[in-house]
Structures are given as C-alpha cells and as structure tokens.
Amino acid sequence: MSTYSQRNQPLVQALNHALGGRIVSMTEYRGQLTVEIGHEHWLDSAWLLRDEPDLAFEQLIDLCGVDYLGFGDDEWETAEATSQGFSRAADALGPGRFSWAERPEAADIPNRFAVVVHLLSLGHNRRLRLRCFLPDNELPVIHSLIEVWNSVNWYEREAFDLFGIVFEGHPDLRRILTDYGFIGHPFRKDFPLIGNVTVRYDEDKGRVVYEPVEIEPRVTVARVVRRDSRYIDQKLEGGEQ
Amino acid sequence: MSEIRNFTMNFGPQHPAAHGVLRLILEMDGEVVERADPHIGLLHRATEKLAESKPYNHSIGYMDRLDYVSMMCNEHAYVRAIEQLLGIEPPERAQYIRTMFDEVTRILNHLMWIGSNALDLGAMAVFLYAFRERENLMDAYEAVSGTRMHATYYRPGGVYRDLPDEMPKVAESPWRKGKDLDRMNQWREGSLLDFLEAFADDFFNRVDDYETLLTDNRIWKQRTVGIGAVSPDRAVQLGFTGPMLRGSGVEWDLRKKQPYARYREMDFDIPVGSNGDCYDRYLVRIEEMRQSASMIKQCIAWLRDNPGPVMIRNFKVAPPTREEMKDDMEALIHHFKLFTEGYCVPEGETYAAVEAPKGEFGCYLVSDGANKPFRVHLRAPGYAHLSAMQEMAKGHMLADIPALIATQDIVFGEIDR
Numbered sequence: 001m002s003t004y005s006q007r008n009q010p011l012v013q014a015l016n017h018a019l020g021g022r023i024v025s026m027t028e029y030r031g032q033l034t035v036e037i038g039h040e041h042w043l044d045s046a047w048l049l050r051d052e053p054d055l056a057f058e059q060l061i062d063l064c065g066v067d068y069l070g071f072g073d074d075e076w077e078t079a080e081a082t083s084q085g086f087s088r089a090a091d092a093l094g095p096g097r098f099s100w101a102e103r104p105e106a107a108d109i110p111n112r113f114a115v116v117v118h119l120l121s122l123g124h125n126r127r128l129r130l131r132c133f134l135p136d137n138e139l140p141v142i143h144s145l146i147e148v149w150n151s152v153n154w155y156e157r158e159a160f161d162l163f164g165i166v167f168e169g170h171p172d173l174r175r176i177l178t179d180y181g182f183i184g185h186p187f188r189k190d191f192p193l194i195g196n197v198t199v200r201y202d203e204d205k206g207r208v209v210y211e212p213v214e215i216e217p218r219v220t221v222a223r224v225v226r227r228d229s230r231y232i233d234q235k236l237e238g239g240e241q
Numbered sequence: 242m243s244e245i246r247n248f249t250m251n252f253g254p255q256h257p258a259a260h261g262v263l264r265l266i267l268e269m270d271g272e273v274v275e276r277a278d279p280h281i282g283l284l285h286r287a288t289e290k291l292a293e294s295k296p297y298n299h300s301i302g303y304m305d306r307l308d309y310v311s312m313m314c315n316e317h318a319y320v321r322a323i324e325q326l327l328g329i330e331p332p333e334r335a336q337y338i339r340t341m342f343d344e345v346t347r348i349l350n351h352l353m354w355i356g357s358n359a360l361d362l363g364a365m366a367v368f369l370y371a372f373r374e375r376e377n378l379m380d381a382y383e384a385v386s387g388t389r390m391h392a393t394y395y396r397p398g399g400v401y402r403d404l405p406d407e408m409p410k411v412a413e414s415p416w417r418k419g420k421d422l423d424r425m426n427q428w429r430e431g432s433l434l435d436f437l438e439a440f441a442d443d444f445f446n447r448v449d450d451y452e453t454l455l456t457d458n459r460i461w462k463q464r465t466v467g468i469g470a471v472s473p474d475r476a477v478q479l480g481f482t483g484p485m486l487r488g489s490g491v492e493w494d495l496r497k498k499q500p501y502a503r504y505r506e507m508d509f510d511i512p513v514g515s516n517g518d519c520y521d522r523y524l525v526r527i528e529e530m531r532q533s534a535s536m537i538k539q540c541i542a543w544l545r546d547n548p549g550p551v552m553i554r555n556f557k558v559a560p561p562t563r564e565e566m567k568d569d570m571e572a573l574i575h576h577f578k579l580f581t582e583g584y585c586v587p588e589g590e591t592y593a594a595v596e597a598p599k600g601e602f603g604c605y606l607v608s609d610g611a612n613k614p615f616r617v618h619l620r621a622p623g624y625a626h627l628s629a630m631q632e633m634a635k636g637h638m639l640a641d642i643p644a645l646i647a648t649q650d651i652v653f654g655e656i657d658r
Contacts, residue, residue, distance in 0.1 A: 029589045030325050058477045061594075062603060064618040072588075072609045118592055118605065118620070122477065122491065125498050129592060151480025154628035177282035177657060186287060193287075193294050221296050225610045226585040 060149035065163035261653035296583030335399035350598035399552035480625035483600025489517035
C-alpha cells in the first residue's frame with residue numbers, strides 16, 4: 001500500500017468512497033495520482049468520476065494507448081563489440097532497430113496494452129490519471145468513453161489507429177493520423193520505426209508506388225537501463241498539482 | 242421535379258486558409274455546411290515514436306517542430322516532464338528566463354494568429370504589421386539560442402545558456418542603410434534584456450494599432466460576431482483549453498491555477514469572453530498579448546537584478562563547463578557519458594502540462610529506467626479543438642469555415658505530431 005501526500009488525501013478518500021471495488025490499485029508518484037480501473041468497470045467508473053460532486057472531473061484532457069511490450073529491456077547485453085562498433089553488437093530490441101522480417105515476436109506478456117486517461121476537474125483544480133489494462137493481447141477491446149466525455153472522440157480514434165485498440169461503442173472508429181489504406185498499427189513496439197513501405201513516384205507507371213523499405217535500421221545510441229540510487233527518494237518541490 | 246442532393250466538397254489540403262495541410266470534407270446544403278469531417282495526419286511524423294528511439298535530450302528539438310509557432314512552450318512541457326521524473330528543479334534564474342520566453346512565445350504565436358486570421362477574413366494590413374513585430378521576437382530567439390525558430394533552448398535542469406549581454410545588430414547592406422538601419426538598430430544597442438524591454442514598452446501601442454484596425458471594424462465584426470459560438474459547458478465537454486475555453490467564459494488558466502516556472506510571482510489577469518464566439522476569442526487573445534508584454538517586463542526587472550546560474554550543477558544531467566573538463570577527470574567522464582549515452586531516468590510516469598498559447602500542451606512520459614523514454618504522449622491543444630470542428634461548423638456558411646479554422650488557431654505540426 002503506497003502512501004499519499006497531504007494534498008491528495010481528500011481525492012483518495014473521495015475515490016475510494018465513490019469507486020470502491022472498481023479500483024484495482026491506486027498509486028502516487030511525484031505527487032500525481034494514478035488509479036487503475038478494472039476492465040469491466042471502465043465505463044461506469046467514468047460516469048461516477050464525472051458526476052460525483054466530490055470528484056467532478058468535467059474534462060477529459062487526454063487519452064492514449066501504451067504498449068508495454070519490452071518494458072525495462074535494454075540493448076546492452078552484448079559480449080563483445082564488433083569491428084563495426086557497438087551498434088552492430090547491441091541487441092536490437094527497441095523500436096526501429098529491426099527490419100520487418102526479423103521483428104521480435106510479441107511475446108505473450110500479460111497486460112501488454114493499456115489505455116491511459118488524464119482527467120481534469122476545473123472546480124476542484126485536480127488532476128487524475130486512469131489506467132486500464134486490456135485483457136486480450138490479440139484483440140484489445142475496451143468500452144468507449146465518448147458518451148461521458150465528448151472530447152475523447154479523436155483520442156480514441158488515435159489509439160485505435162496507432163495501437164489497434166478497439167473502442168466498443170465509438171460511432172466513427174476510423175484511422176486518423178496514418179495514411180489512407182495504411183496497414184498495421186505503427187506505435188506498437190513490434191512495428192519497426194523505419195516502417196514497412198516507402199513511397200515514390202514511378203515515371204513509367206505514371207503513379208505513386210509503394211515498395212518495401214530499403215534503408216537499414218541503425219543503432220546510434222544503445223538503450224541502457226541503469227539503476228541510480230541518487231534519483232530515488234528525491235522530492236520535487238513546486239506547484240505541480 | 243429533379244432530386245436535390247447535398248454536395249460534398251474538399252476544403253484543402255492545399256487551401257491557403259487551411260493553415261497547413263488540413264483536408265476538410267464538407268457536406269454542403271447549398272451554402273450551408275451540414276457536416277464537416279476534418280482529415281488530418283498529412284503531417285504525421287510519429288514524433289512520439291521517434292522520441293522512444295532516442296536519448297531524452299535528443300528529442301527536445303522535435304518539440305519545437307510540433308507547434309512550430311510556439312516553440313519554446315512545447316519544449317517547456319517536455320523538459321518539465323523529464324525534470325519531474327528526475328526530481329530536479331532548475332535554478333530560479335532559469336525559471337525566470339523560461340517564464341519570460343514563454344511569454345515571448347505567446348506573443349509570437351498570437352501575432353501569427355492575428356495576422357493569418359485577419360488575412361483569412363480579408364484584412365491584409367494586419368498581417369504585415371504582425372510580421373514586423375514577429376521579426377523582432379525572432380531576433381530575440383536567435384540571440385539567445387542561435388536559431389530563429391527551433392530553439393532547443395530549454396534543457397532538463399535549466400536553459401542552455403544565459404542571456405547574451407549584447408544584442409546582435411543588423412548589418413549594413415545595399416537594402417538596409419542610413420536612417421532605415423539606424424531605426425532597426427536603435428533598440429539593439431544594449432543587451433537582450435534592453436532590447437526586449439524596448440520591445441515590450443512599444444508593444445502596447447502596437448496592440449492598440451491592431452485594435453484600431455479590427456475591433457470596431459464593421460466587416461471584421463460581421464465575420465466574427467456570433468460565429469462559432471460555444472457554450473461554457475460544451476467547451477469543457479469538448480476538451481477546449483486556453484483561449485478557446487476562456488473565450489467561452491470559463492476562467493481557467495494553468496499559469497494561475499496550477500502555476501509552474503515563476504508564474505506564481507507574476508502579476509497578470511486572465512481575460513475571459515462572454516459569448517464564446519470568434520469575436521470574443523479575438524478579444525481574449527488581444528488582451529493576452531498585453532498581459533504577456535507586461536509579464537515580460539516583470540521578468541526583465543527581476544533578471545536584471547539577479548544574476549546567477551541558469552543550469553543545475555548536476556553532471557548526470559547537465560554538461561560540465563569546458564574549463565572543468567580540462568582540469569577534472571570526473572567532469573570529462575561525465576561529459577563523455579552524457580553525450581554518448583545520456584542519462585537514465587528512474588522508472589515512473591508523469592504528466593506535465595503548460596499553458597501554451599493555444600491551450601494546454603501536455604507531455605505524458607513513461608520511463609522504464611532507461612536512457613530513452615519508454616512512451617511519450619504529447620497532448621496538443623489543437624487536436625481537441627479541431628475535433629470539435631463538426632459541432633462548431635454545422636449550420637454555418639461556407640465562408641465561415643476559414644473564420645472557424647482561424648479562431649481555433651490551428652497548427653498542423655502539433656495536431657498531426
């Protein structure tokens with residue numbers, strides 16, 4: 001059980017009172033409260049968060065998907081550097097370090113996809129972060145919040161486009177940021193940074209053609225994880241709400 | 242009798258009033274818009290995914306390129322998110338510099354907005370005046386960071402360097418000489434602070450000029466009053482922030498309500514509209530420019546009296562000076578590690594928001610303890626605003642569409658990311 005700062009105490013109480021068993025976990029980090037909601041209670045929790053006077057989160061600021069594949073992995077597990085430098089020696093795991101043919105298998109990790117929502121209460125001047133892990137990695141589905149907060153419309157379309165998260169009840173779940181006819185969900189961790197296709201104008205055919213990418217993915221700075229005790233338990237002063 | 246059907250038309254992506262690459266599919270019933278479906282993503286660069294593949298500091302420059310008319314405010318959100326995760330706080334002088342340049346940026350943005358908005362609605366002159374003032378502020382950007390737009394000036398732990406003591410002068414050329422040159426250089430005799438103070442003092446008159454041209458202008462009012470009215474409840478529900486929200490009469494400004502940097506010490510007012518139409522949003526932004534100029538002057542007064550460091554002394558995050566590297570082995574090693582590998586940010590997540598000129602610009606940052614972010618999500622104010630286009634445009638005339646795009650202050654760099 002984590003402890004909460006003085007400022008967040010009233011909010012924690014109100015949340016516990018209103019949501020009760022719908023809360024899977026509640027954590028505070030750097031003064032910001034994160035509540036994990038059970039997948040099946042996503043929609044009714046949203047209604048409560050908006051309409052309970054003690055919570056009154058009138059505004060949905062942001063919604064985004066997160067792909068937790070490879071969380072905490074580094075690329076520095078290499079025995080020797082080659083003559084071509086460490087970039088060839090480093091294990092290419094991070095985004096964009098692999099071509100499509102040798103992309104890492106999406107290992108069957110539990111809770112791969114999550115939806116993260118940032119709420120704002122103008123009346124109470126408070127923020128809250130909600131997270132919901134999606135049970136099915138193959139077809140991540142969650143209920144749409146569009147009835148509760150209309151502003152979520154495009155954010156859900158974006159999460160669908162970039163992560164392939166399906167929002168049940170969304171009236172218009174089309175791709176939004178990627179090209180017409182795009183294949184794949186580019187922000188998934190097993191999608192290469194360099195993409196799969198390049199586009200160029202073909203003079204002979206007189207039209208734009210799609211071709212497989214030719215460029216080689218390259219590691220400039222390897223991804224490393226160093227646990228540094230100096231950063232732990234430093235309290236941040238300032239006006240963050 | 243022949244069948245009458247609605248007419249579907251493309252607005253953009255090459256339309257000059259589309260403010261970039263907006264493709265708007267309009268379903269028209271005669272001259273009246275029945276349905277507006279914005280197609281975005283033509284400028285999508287996957288900034289968030291690019292940021293995942295690079296050390297933290299490498300992505301600061303990408304932030305400039307999001308909302309490319311309010312560059313430093315984007316940097317501010319990103320840098321603040323990193324600082325929160327690291328648990329560091331920049332020195333006070335750096336925070337004042339950030340506050341000042343946030344306000345410089347706000348003026349830059351609003352000048353761009355007022356110029357293009359007026360141009361879209363047929364008032365050519367304002368655009369030219371606004372760009373004259375923008376040029377001076379761009380010079381301030383250049384003096385402090387070396388570039389006119391994509392500054393990469395804010396860094397985790399402070400700002401890249403202190404304000405210059407000398408403002409660069411305009412050089413003589415066949416096109417700029419004599420009295421013309423003297424006029425351009427008269428503010429540039431002293432330091433950057435002198436220059437900005439001269440600018441801020443003069444700027445109130447310039448805002449009055451814009452108001453003379455527009456505020457009581459009959460055509461301007463016909464094009465903006467009652468257009469795109471949004472009620473306060475709907476504005477909140479649709480995720481509006483910034484001047485879009487304040488124009489609808491909701492008094493909400495992160496600089497006041499959740500102050501960051503040194504906004505707590507600033508004396509300023511939040512202008513709010515009452516009708517929530519394009520005209521009210523125009524008035525809000527005009528007043529914001531005056532408030533910004535006044536805040537710049539407050540920051541200048543403090544910065545003149547309080548010299549000091551502008552970057553924390555923590556070699557894990559900020560590079561050591563050149564002199565230290567020549568003397569101190571530790572400093573040299575730190576410099577090497579910082580520039581080859583970067584710094585590892587402890588595992589955790591945070592959301593940092595700033596009141597960017599267009600609204601709340603937020604950065605959601607997830608770290609798994611590596612030297613690169615695990616996930617970056619950028620909350621762009623224009624994204625929420627543009628998603629409300631359908632609701633705002635329905636029932637308006639085709640000619641009002643440019644007014645609506647302009648009043649939302651759309652910039653595609655931040656919307657498409």
